[in-house]
Amino acid sequence: MTEQNTILLRGASLLGEQGADVLVVDGVIAEVGSPSAEGARVVDADGLVALPGLVDLHTHLREPGREDAETVLTGSRAAAMGGFTAVLAMANTSPVTDTAEAAERVHDLGRAAGLVDVHPVGAVTKALAGEELAELGLMARSRARVRVFSDDGRCVANPRVMRRALEYVKAFGGVVSQHAQDPDLAGPQSCCHEGELSGRLGLPGWPGVAEEVIVARDVMLARHTGSRVHVAHASTAGTVEVLRWARSQGIAVTAEVTPHHLLLTTDLLGDYDPTYKVNPPLRPAEDVEALRVALADGTIDAVATDHAPHARHDKEHAFVDAAFGMLGLETALPVVASVMVETGLMTWADVARVMSTTPAAIAGLKGQGRGLEVGAPANIVLVDPSADVTVDRDASVSLSRNNPWHGRTFGASVRHTLLRGRPTVLDGSLVQEH
Amino acid sequence: MRKHLLSVDDLTVDDIATIFATAAEMHDVQRREVKKLPALRGRTVINLFFEDSTRTRSSFEIAGKWLSADTINITGKGSSASKGESLRDTVLTITAMGVDALVMRHSASGAAQQVAQWVDASVINAGDGTHEHPSQALLDAYTLQRSLGTLEGKRVLLVGDLTHSRVFRSNVKCLTRLGAEVTVVAPPTLMPSGVDTWSREAGFATSYDLDEALPKADAVMMLRVQRERMSGGFFPSAREYTVGYGLTRDRLAVLGPDVPICHPGPMNRGLEIAADAADAAQSLVLDQVSSGLAVRMSILYHLLAGEGAS
Amino acid sequence: MSAPPETTDEGRVVLDARDIARALTRISHEILERNKGSEDLVLLGIPTRGVGLARRIAERIAATEGVQVPVGSLDITLYRDDLRQQPARGPQHTEVPPGGIDGRTVVLVDDVLYSGRTVRAALDAMRDLGRPDVVRLAVLVDRGHRELPIRADHVGKNLPSARTERVMVRLDEYDGHDEVRIAGTGTGTGTGQDEVGGA
Numbered sequence: 001m002t003e004q005n006t007i008l009l010r011g012a013s014l015l016g017e018q019g020a021d022v023l024v025v026d027g028v029i030a031e032v033g034s035p036s037a038e039g040a041r042v043v044d045a046d047g048l049v050a051l052p053g054l055v056d057l058h059t060h061l062r063e064p065g066r067e068d069a070e071t072v073l074t075g076s077r078a079a080a081m082g083g084f085t086a087v088l089a090m091a092n093t094s095p096v097t098d099t100a101e102a103a104e105r106v107h108d109l110g111r112a113a114g115l116v117d118v119h120p121v122g123a124v125t126k127a128l129a130g131e132e133l134a135e136l137g138l139m140a141r142s143r144a145r146v147r148v149f150s151d152d153g154r155c156v157a158n159p160r161v162m163r164r165a166l167e168y169v170k171a172f173g174g175v176v177s178q179h180a181q182d183p184d185l186a187g188p189q190s191c192c193h194e195g196e197l198s199g200r201l202g203l204p205g206w207p208g209v210a211e212e213v214i215v216a217r218d219v220m221l222a223r224h225t226g227s228r229v230h231v232a233h234a235s236t237a238g239t240v241e242v243l244r245w246a247r248s249q250g251i252a253v254t255a256e257v258t259p260h261h262l263l264l265t266t267d268l269l270g271d272y273d274p275t276y277k278v279n280p281p282l283r284p285a286e287d288v289e290a291l292r293v294a295l296a297d298g299t300i301d302a303v304a305t306d307h308a309p310h311a312r313h314d315k316e317h318a319f320v321d322a323a324f325g326m327l328g329l330e331t332a333l334p335v336v337a338s339v340m341v342e343t344g345l346m347t348w349a350d351v352a353r354v355m356s357t358t359p360a361a362i363a364g365l366k367g368q369g370r371g372l373e374v375g376a377p378a379n380i381v382l383v384d385p386s387a388d389v390t391v392d393r394d395a396s397v398s399l400s401r402n403n404p405w406h407g408r409t410f411g412a413s414v415r416h417t418l419l420r421g422r423p424t425v426l427d428g429s430l431v432q433e434h
Numbered sequence: 435m436r437k438h439l440l441s442v443d444d445l446t447v448d449d450i451a452t453i454f455a456t457a458a459e460m461h462d463v464q465r466r467e468v469k470k471l472p473a474l475r476g477r478t479v480i481n482l483f484f485e486d487s488t489r490t491r492s493s494f495e496i497a498g499k500w501l502s503a504d505t506i507n508i509t510g511k512g513s514s515a516s517k518g519e520s521l522r523d524t525v526l527t528i529t530a531m532g533v534d535a536l537v538m539r540h541s542a543s544g545a546a547q548q549v550a551q552w553v554d555a556s557v558i559n560a561g562d563g564t565h566e567h568p569s570q571a572l573l574d575a576y577t578l579q580r581s582l583g584t585l586e587g588k589r590v591l592l593v594g595d596l597t598h599s600r601v602f603r604s605n606v607k608c609l610t611r612l613g614a615e616v617t618v619v620a621p622p623t624l625m626p627s628g629v630d631t632w633s634r635e636a637g638f639a640t641s642y643d644l645d646e647a648l649p650k651a652d653a654v655m656m657l658r659v660q661r662e663r664m665s666g667g668f669f670p671s672a673r674e675y676t677v678g679y680g681l682t683r684d685r686l687a688v689l690g691p692d693v694p695i696c697h698p699g700p701m702n703r704g705l706e707i708a709a710d711a712a713d714a715a716q717s718l719v720l721d722q723v724s725s726g727l728a729v730r731m732s733i734l735y736h737l738l739a740g741e742g743a744s
Numbered sequence: 745m746s747a748p749p750e751t752t753d754e755g756r757v758v759l760d761a762r763d764i765a766r767a768l769t770r771i772s773h774e775i776l777e778r779n780k781g782s783e784d785l786v787l788l789g790i791p792t793r794g795v796g797l798a799r800r801i802a803e804r805i806a807a808t809e810g811v812q813v814p815v816g817s818l819d820i821t822l823y824r825d826d827l828r829q830q831p832a833r834g835p836q837h838t839e840v841p842p843g844g845i846d847g848r849t850v851v852l853v854d855d856v857l858y859s860g861r862t863v864r865a866a867l868d869a870m871r872d873l874g875r876p877d878v879v880r881l882a883v884l885v886d887r888g889h890r891e892l893p894i895r896a897d898h899v900g901k902n903l904p905s906a907r908t909e910r911v912m913v914r915l916d917e918y919d920g921h922d923e924v925r926i927a928g929t930g931t932g933t934g935t936g937q938d939e940v941g942g943a
Contacts, residue, residue, distance in 0.1 A: 194627045195628045196627065196629075196631050196632045197628070198627055199597075199626035199629055199632060200632055201565060202543040202544075202564035202565035202566070202626075203543050203563075203564075203565075204564075271544075271547065272548055273548075313520040316520040316522035316523070317520055317542075318521050318540060318541075318542030318544065318548060318563075319543065319544045319548070320542045320563070321521070321542060435832075452834050455834050456834040459834070459835045459836075459837065459838065466872065466873065467874075468871075468873070470872060471823075472868065473821075473822040501822075735822075735832060736832050736834075737832075738832075739828070739832040740832030741829055741830050
């Protein structure tokens with residue numbers, strides 16, 4: 001054994017429970033308990049919580065097309081800093097990831113960056129236009145092995161198209177991740193939650209029901225087609241109710257929630273700061289509360305960041321004209337720890353479930369989300385659960401600064417990240433050795 | 435008074451009283467042969483209108499000129515976003531020329547508030563999307579106060595497309611602040627979202643029934659209804675709107691001859707207001723225009739004349 | 745309303761009610777003499793207290809001549825050259841008598857003549873209102889320290905003063921009693937209103 005490929009994580013608290021040493025050899029967890037440290041590079045994990053490497057079902061890496069906002073490399077850095085070992089890169093790039101070639105390109109850029117596994121999400125429809133199916137099968141057969149399809153940013157609004165997509169992906173175990181938002185109930189100008197605040201501010205809003213009617217429709221289509229549908233960034237209490245019913249009926253539906261929808265509320269829009277402009281919009285506190293409960297009780301399966309970097313000038317428009325989206329990769333775990341673990345709603349084992357195991361299963365990623373068991377790939381994140389870290393947007397490794405968490409203090413932080421045994425982050429800093 | 439006028443919320447009751455008192459003096463200037471005061475000599479006021487508005491722009495322009503400010507109009511249709519330039523870049527470029535005040539109209543709600551954070555100049559909101567139009571609210575309240583003697587305890591009706599009306603949002607704040615009992619009337623589809631809770635907090639009433647509210651009114655303000663709203667499905671037809679919510683000849687008779695009628699303009703005669711009502715002796719529509727000048731002179735004066743003004 | 749009791753920090757009285765009455769009577773006579781009667785006369789008081797003084801002068805002229813001379817007010821706030829040195833304050837009322845001022849003999853009336861800047865502003869303001877044949881200036885108190893080549897035609901009292909002193913004119917219709925006081929030697933505690941009265 002050489003130090004090169006042998007690492008001993010000493011004294012980590014596995015899933016926040018029993019303390020143990022974890023020996024990693026050749027990228028695989030070789031021993032858990034009290035293994036010998038001989039010849040191993042030792043990482044002191046005393047007081048740190050060890051979780052399986054996080055998996056993000058929903059990331060925008062902007063490459064190709066908007067490399068001024070983010071690239072696969074810089075987005076991978078942000079992901080690693082956030083404790084992720086795999087991310088699914090959304091298809092709404094320029095050009096759109098709607099062909100095998102486009103998917104392979106993103107896949108290869110991810111491999112070259114080498115900091116996290118980058119899995120391209122394929123578009124459901126050509127050019128995200130919502131009309132004709134993209135080459136779903138070719139993307140699935142490609143080197144990128146695409147399994148998750150989404151027109152994210154847009155809803156697959158046409159029920160016929162959605163039905164066909166759900167049917168078609170059954171052939172290769174794919175899943176459609178739906179951006180649930182009825183475009184007729186949420187007009188092109190819509191830019192925030194429709195409610196009292198939007199009424200006061202005179203901002204065109206979209207109501208929660210614009211999301212809920214699509215979620216309701218899609219679970220019925222999933223039942224009808226016997227296929228699997230995934231609800232991206234669930235944001236309302238009504239969506240939670242529909243999901244709960246669908247589960248009770250045994251319908252194959254999964255859902256994710258973003259960290260920002262678990263903490264931030266629509267009140268933040270009072271000053272028309274486009275930093276808080278996001279799609280789906282920040283909702284009132286009642287929705288936030290319902291989402292937390294749903295995540296804790298398993299109605300919502302996963303946390304996904306919807307990391308959406310934007311160049312500064314794309315946010316410095318009037319509110320309705322500014323770009324949608326906010327950064328999320330680097331702060332996801334601290335936010336979830338703060339709203340779910342510190343409040344007692346979830347354990348660290350639950351965090352591992354919603355941020356690693358379940359998202360890996362939804363995306364069909366075999367080597368991710370396996371848990372801290374002997375023989376599993378050593379995708380591991382070590383978290384300091386008693387940190388006191390204030391977010392500084394200028395300290396981000398993302399290329400963008402549309403960070404809604406700037407100035408907020410969180411009680412957990414990512415210390416080390418291992419991708420198949422290789423440290424990508426040590427002591428909170430990127431390892432630039434690849 | 436604050437540096438910017440972005441919302442009626444920026445004004446205390448005392449500020450409003452001060453603006454009205456000065457406006458009354460400015461009103462007299464309009465009757466002079468030499469309509470010129472030197473108070474803003476050397477000040478530069480830019481009317482930055484991203485959205486067309488002949489009446490508000492010319493009102494601010496004349497107001498500035500009569501106070502001897504150098505007044506320049508910059509108009510640009512469409513958002514700066516569509517030109518590829520950010521709003522921030524646009525306004526920083528303009529204010530870099532050495533500008534004391536930006537009088538700004540924009541189709542986006544909140545635009546003036548955002549710009550105020552970026553520039554050193556005073557920002558006067560001349561209408562931001564469907565959010566606010568504070569100078570309009572001030573001139574409406576000023577006009578009504580001159581007509582009614584006081585607004586305290588007066589029942590004022592605001593009728594029309596409330597959802598898309600910045601005039602409504604500013605007026606309801608200004609009128610309630612001055613003690614008026616405001617009732618807003620619109621079909622349910624043109625009521626702003628969440629108005630039920632918000633009206634209770636802000637102290638005004640809502641109604642779907644104009645005929646029930648009308649006989650009790652001390653003043654009526656009709657708001658413009660854009661015909662485009664029909665295609666948005668907000669109401670089925672112009673005819674149906676007029677029957678339900680227009681100030682028709684029949685309703686004019688219900689009002690009585692002493693109840694003032696306001697309209698911020700431009701009017702859709704025959705839609706929300708009948709010609710008989712628009713031209714009635716009790717119509718204050720033209721007074722609103724001349725009051726508008728006086729009030730805008732007063733606003734410019736108070737924001738720009740004194741020390742601390744940039 | 746009765747006069748407040750004498751206090752030392754209020755300074756000392758230099759003109760009491762009777763002195764003021766005598767001074768105004770004399771000024772009224774001087775104006776008539778200079779104008780050879782009341783014909784074409786217009787009195788424009790500079791707010792605040794100049795307006796009250798103008799009305800009193802008009803009353804005296806009416807008593808003497810039996811003619812009501814037109815009285816107006818001429819606010820100079822918007823014409824001040826120090827607008828930017830202080831927070832913007834609202835203008836006071838300007839009222840030109842119905843006959844206007846074109847071709848008239850206008851007597852500007854103010855309470856205190858000091859730097860001369862108020863009068864300069866008043867001359868500017870008047871230019872926007874019309875073109876009098878003659879403009880004269882009547883003041884209750886001339887305290888000196890002119891900063892501009894301006895002098896009064898009719899003076900109630902010449903009152904040598906230090907720049908650090910404050911001259912306060914109280915008139916019954918505004919303050920409840922008539923008197924002129926001088927106070928302070930550089931303490932600078934005067935209210936802005938008093939200073940404005942003596943511009």
